[in-house]
Amino acid sequence: MSLQARLYIDGQWLDDAGDGQRPLIDPATEQVVGSVPLADAAHVDAAAASAARGFGVWRRTSALERSRVLARAAALMRERAPRMAADLCTEQGKPLAEALREVTLSADIVEFQAEEARRLYGRTVPPRVDGVLSHAVLREPVGPVAAFTAWNFPVNLPSRKLGAALAAGCSVVLKPAEETPTSAMHLVQCLLDAGLPPQAVQLVCGDPARVSSRLIAHRDIAKVSLTGSVAVGRLLAEQCARHDKRFAGELGGHAPVIVCGDADVDAVLKLAVPAKFRNAGQVCASPIRFIVARPLYARFVEGLAHAARALRLGAGHDPATQMGPLAHERRLQDMQQCADDARDQGATIVCGGRRAPRAGWFFEPTVITDAPDTSRVMREEPFGPIALVQPFDTLDDAIALANRRGQVTRYALAAYAFTRDLITAHRLGAELDAGMVGLNHFGVSQPELPFGGRGASGDGVEMGAEGLLAYTEMKTITVGAL
Numbered sequence: 426m427s428l429q430a431r432l433y434i435d436g437q438w439l440d441d442a443g444d445g446q447r448p449l450i451d452p453a454t455e456q457v458v459g460s461v462p463l464a465d466a467a468h469v470d471a472a473a474a475s476a477a478r479g480f481g482v483w484r485r486t487s488a489l490e491r492s493r494v495l496a497r498a499a500a501l502m503r504e505r506a507p508r509m510a511a512d513l514c515t516e517q518g519k520p521l522a523e524a525l526r527e528v529t530l531s532a533d534i535v536e537f538q539a540e541e542a543r544r545l546y547g548r549t550v551p552p553r554v555d556g557v558l559s560h561a562v563l564r565e566p567v568g569p570v571a572a573f574t575a576w577n578f579p580v581n582l583p584s585r586k587l588g589a590a591l592a593a594g595c596s597v598v599l600k601p602a603e604e605t606p607t608s609a610m611h612l613v614q615c616l617l618d619a620g621l622p623p624q625a626v627q628l629v630c631g632d633p634a635r636v637s638s639r640l641i642a643h644r645d646i647a648k649v650s651l652t653g654s655v656a657v658g659r660l661l662a663e664q665c666a667r668h669d670k671r672f673a674g675e676l677g678g679h680a681p682v683i684v685c686g687d688a689d690v691d692a693v694l695k696l697a698v699p700a701k702f703r704n705a706g707q708v709c710a711s712p713i714r715f716i717v718a719r720p721l722y723a724r725f726v727e728g729l730a731h732a733a734r735a736l737r738l739g740a741g742h743d744p745a746t747q748m749g750p751l752a753h754e755r756r757l758q759d760m761q762q763c764a765d766d767a768r769d770q771g772a773t774i775v776c777g778g779r780r781a782p783r784a785g786w787f788f789e790p791t792v793i794t795d796a797p798d799t800s801r802v803m804r805e806e807p808f809g810p811i812a813l814v815q816p817f818d819t820l821d822d823a824i825a826l827a828n829r830r831g832q833v834t835r836y837a838l839a840a841y842a843f844t845r846d847l848i849t850a851h852r853l854g855a856e857l858d859a860g861m862v863g864l865n866h867f868g869v870s871q872p873e874l875p876f877g878g879r880g881a882s883g884d885g886v887e888m889g890a891e892g893l894l895a896y897t898e899m900k901t902i903t904v905g906a907l
């Protein structure tokens with residue numbers, strides 16, 4: 426299947442944007458399947474200036490009309506889901522069924538924000554003295570947004586940003602990851618076909634560092650939202666501070682999973698295996714550190730390794746595939762370094778730990794025990810199909826092992842726990858240090874719920890009513906009687 430990505434700048438689809446082409450590679454075969462044009466500085470500037478004009482139009486469009494446009498876009502995404510999912514699968518590698526779920530869930534996200542668009546309420550505050558008529562606190566769209574997204578959810582991540590920003594009345598310059606631009610292109614086309622004013626959205630790709638620094642410095646950009654790594658988050662946050670731009674980072678995670686002694690191991694594994702190896706583990710809220718009550722530990726390790734070994738690896742387009750390749754070659758090298766470093770530091774590789782012996786960027790589903798705190802995989806987000814397992818003796822120990830921000834890891838995005846005891850569940854909900862806590866399931870990412878982290882995981886919030894507010898700023902208007 427061949428892909429031809431295009432950029433969308435100032436109301437035009439472009440096959441050439443001044444900085445050459447970058448090949449698109451199918452991660453399951455390592456074959457070139459298409460290309461994406463790259464934008465030079467002039468095209469990036471044109472996108473920002475056009476977004477400023479688009480903001481002028483879109484912010485004056487009624488909330489009801491904005492809502493209708495987004496609802497129509499969500500309907501078009503569902504209608505076009507098979508085609509969108511097929512291209513997503515080709516450029517990113519995840520199994521087709523996962524890609525299809527991603528597209529339909531993305532439509533739900535856009536639709537939820539379409540509904541929220543009509544509820545951008547402010548409030549009134551009673552004046553404290555006679556002669557003052559009113560105080561009103563309003564929410565206004567923050568302005569043109571520069572949105573940068575990673576390649577692991579090529580439709581979902583742009584949908585989170587575009588859905589909420591457009592619902593609030595902002596315009597957006599979207600820069601998806603250069604590995605997966607076709608998915609973003611389909612999304613933009615759905616919005617345009619739904620009636621979005623052409624300049625309210627722009628789609629650019631290019632050299633990431635050059636494009637982002639140019640956009641952040643551009644006078645027309647008001648806010649920057651990034652979904653990506655902690656390292657790039659820091660870089661962009663510093664640039665934003667220098668240029669007085671608002672910044673929101675949706676960054677990495679290192680999710681712990683506490684499995685208490687009263688949990689049903691088989692039931693936990695039934696949920697944990699697909700959650701861990703979904704999208705080949707390239708999920709920010711993926712379960713990473715399984716912290717298991719000692720009496721269940723051996724059974725848990727054995728069950729997880731058995732299920733990991735049994736997973737069918739293959740191209741996303743093959744309906745038999747349960748886990749696809751990693752999305753690009755850098756991830757493969759990273760996984761190998763993580764596994765080798767853990768082994769060198771005394772950890773046990775129970776299964777996997779190496780590249781799968783076949784074409785494509787496949788890494789074997791991996792289970793590691795006894796990884797020391799000094800190992801890279803304990804300190805940094807592995808972002809791939811690697812699960813770590815360690816035992817615990819008391820609930821206090823388990824919570825201490827889970828909450829290691831500032832000691833071993835820097836992250837606090839998602840945390841999970843399994844128990845049948847109500848009191849323990851409440852304690853875990855209260856004491857786990859994370860932006861999102863899933864008790865007895867892994868479903869923390871829902872269109873209706875705010876999704877975000879703490880610490881190095883970033884301060885951004887997406888989805889839910891809070892996701893919309895992130896693209897607004899407050900204005901207080903107070904009226905005297907004269």
Ligand code: NAD
Binds near residue numbers: 637652661708882
């Ligand atoms: P990355 O930070 O390298 O890339 C993300 C985006 O930033 C891409 O658009 C990329 O082109 C751009 N970028 C890359 N280098 C840049 C630079 N020097 N200057 C400016 N922009 C640059 O991230 P990645 O490794 O491709 O993506 C994986 C990361 O994203 C993981 O850490 C993962 O946890 C995180 N993530 C977080 C969430 C969330 O909601 N919290 C969701 C998905 C992924």
